[in-house]
Amino acid sequence: MSQHHLDAARRAVAGQGLDAEPAAQVHRSRPAKLLKFSTNGIPVTNRVQLWEHHNSRALISLDIRTMDEAPLRASEVNLHFPSLKFAEVKGSAQVVERNERFIRQNPTDVIAVFFALEGEAFFYYGDGHESLKPGHAVIYDADRPFLRGFSKGLHELVLTIPRDDYLELSGGKPLLKPQVVDFNRGKPLNRHMHALARLINATLAGKTQPGQTAAPERAEDTALELLGLLARGERGGANPGYLATARCYIEDRLDDPQLSTAEVAVAVGISERHLTRIFAEAGEPPSLYILGRRLEVARDILSDPAQRTMPVGKIAADVGFASQGYFTRAFKTRFGAVPLQFRKNTLSEFAP
Template sequence: MTSGQSRGAKALRFSTDGIPSNNRVHLWEHHNARALIALDIRTMDEQPLRAAEINLHLPSLKFASVRGSAQVVERSEAFIRRHPMNSVAVFFALEGEAFFYYQGGFEALRPGQAVIYDVDRPFMRGFSSGLREMVLTIPHEDYLEITGGRALTKPIVFDFRQEQSASRRAFTLARLVSDALAGSADAETTEAAALELLSAILVGDRSGTGACHLAAARCYIAGHLADVELDVAKVAAATGISERHLARLFNEAGSSPSAYILELRLELARRLLTDQAEAESPIAAVARRCGFSSQAYFARAYKTRYAVTPSAERKAALAQCGERLVLH
């Protein structure tokens, strides 16, 4: 189990690899109680539990990527009294069919479907052939805020497959969670986008301004800065709107998509150039990592933005660091 920090987001990892088989369920329960949702977990056969989880904690939301062998997870009334979570969860099924029992009903879930449920209401979930899923949890108070005070009394099931035009927002939310778990995440941007998209899925874009699309586009850009082919067309396709609509949303926010992409790339470059741990990385390598196909263009754009060349920026940062070391 390891943890780390990345731009306002805390990352955690867990795996049963190397753990004695008789301790796996207990430690799996312990990790989930600490990192995601407290669960009463049981295996469904005589085979040792196999499970792994990647967690990303933002200021309010939690994301997780979960893999596991056949198991049943439950939160009974008695268990909830001992382990209240004060949160709502969104489970995105990626592999493995599952059953979902709750007070007053039952759902059979397939890959490509997601279910939203209040985890402080009793439920039981089972995975007869194992599972691969993503999870998003949101505090009750934040859920009530984005839904206009609507309590969640029973599960909401929706499709997030890309080919379903009606599930475009859900697909974008699932990809946002996946992208955030796959790499570094800016907590503020990711959380804002997830909340906008979740609100749009549940109650529609109440502002009528396309805020969820703008938030999703910004988050997609932030997660793909290293892609030298990232452009307006690619962002629009990923967000599920036309290039013209995307440009209008950015213009209303005071920028253009291309200017926003450039600004984020230059901000990333500045962080790398002033990071002592990156001191040995060639300027050309920094340019490529920030999505610049041309080092000359990178240098011109950087000097235009910060009034200093990339090499001079790095030299000054290293000199300042050296002065601090001497003083201490």
């Protein structure tokens, strides 16, 4: 990471005068802070004001209005890294705006990425507008005027990055118009966005991503690598970004026995040789990584008391093995017992 980014990170840490609870350490020297907000228990007349106040200190300053007579319902979970901010936002019908006057009074100097999970929305900006549905993500400069509306409520993930850091990732290319990406579609650029959404969601939930030792500890660096791929919109990204996208794609396709290294490479947008080199640098070739993830998922199913009656053949098929015999041999090699014996040994401790 560049000296510029490190300086930005230090500035961010110095400026975080928020009441927060420690959540994790990013490389130990870079603490992340967790904040939470909910309108539950707040008097109806104060909800919009306090919702605006929370967003102002924890994410982006917004002028917020409800769209009907119903009391505002809203909640937010925020995770602050030295440079990036992650958030999960839920709320009832509302309009959020940053017009020119509001921006002059409340500058943010950040680029925001909004990931729509539930609910349709409209997005007006400058001389254009977008209709957004679940699965759409928007990258936009938060200091350019916009109006966003959620007629049936919202559920979204949000990421913000200082504008200077984004410009460094994009090679100095400013973001003059919103970039809309359908992160449920199949293009490599969309898959990078899908991987970024998956990373944010897992990190906020405190879950470990496949291939990571702990959920938050490298989340900011991985998110920056993925943002770099999105900002440049071309090849030449750093290997960790491609690795994160490849692992995300593999996770979504584990049940396909035809999943191959070549398919993953095409999905990510690099050559098979490049993909193999990236995985080798991380510790194992992609074929062994796929096999390992299948066996780990099968192990988790076999260890689950609620699924004690699921046939081994179905488990093998569900995790992408075309042959139950091969699954049994591979499982024994990995875990020292055939699946049925492993299940018996593991579930015996749950016996009454």
